[in-house]
Amino acid sequence: MRTHTGEKPYRCDQCDYSTTRKSILNRHMAKHTGNKPYMCEECGYRTADRSYLTIHVKKHTGEKPYKCDQCDFSAAHKVSLDLHLTKHSGEKPFMCGQCEYRTALRSQLSEHMRTHTGMKPYKCDKCDYSASCKGNLVKHMHKHTGEKPYMCGECGFRTADRSSLTVHLRRHTGVKPYKCDQCDYSAAQKCHLDQHVAKHNCE
Template sequence: LSRHMKIHLGGEKPYKCVDCEKEFTHPGSLRTHMITHNGNPSLKCNICGRQCVRQSHLENHMRIHTGERPFTCNNCNKSFSLLSSLKTHMTVHTGLKLLTCSLCCKQFNRPCNLEAHMRMHSGVKPYICTECGKRFPHFGSLKIHMEKH
């Protein structure tokens, strides 16, 4: 559990591709990535060359290039390229918070928000200023810092 938590809290990516050095947080992500090196050439983006494991992945990827956002929120009309992104967005309107911090019981609607919150407890600061070396727990804090430099 402690090794696994380092993935969430410290941004650790222990699974590395031997072909291109790209790093991943989970072994399944690495396995999926490996298919891009020797996968089906017919599932290759004709714009940027990215290879996909499944046809549906290629279709989702192509929306990056086309700007297509076929999934629209009925509450605020914000649109999304992925259905999963719309489902995550809907928690903003429902107020549903299914994720709870095990240390202070604060609740969150998105895994990334819980992960960012956990850095407050752990003291992990994975975002580093390239100018001065100062470290930050959240990307937004680093961005504000960089704007001042």
């Protein structure tokens, strides 16, 4: 019934996360404690969540069963496809009450709100670094471990950052998703498009 009422009585005492079930809260707490019992036998990647390991393993097998019906994008898990589809629809229903930021995902709005509050609940246990979102802490931890879990199946390039692998793969595929709305220029990286658009603005 809580899925209908929106009630989330189980609250994390270390960040603003809350949930409908105690088992989900226990899984969330592992993010703070650093307990990661599930390990990938291929590369040593570790996680606190069995489902995350299942998703991770698909990166090695290349399995991407979730296909976009509007372009050639495919994903290893549904949440990635759902996020991708918002780029086509342009729908961003979640809005910040303190600035003009809008997003397609409620979780991204929660992370954005920390830019206003300054809250950084994700803390490194090896130095004094802390982060407002889990992804930034995960990337930071690779600096301590030297781990590079993301590998290109085409050439063997390895990186600690998933987004870096995504950018790298475009060298092989030739995909250039960032399009200029003033001419026929396209780029593999947003920063290159930004530089290009600046030239139009100067003109």
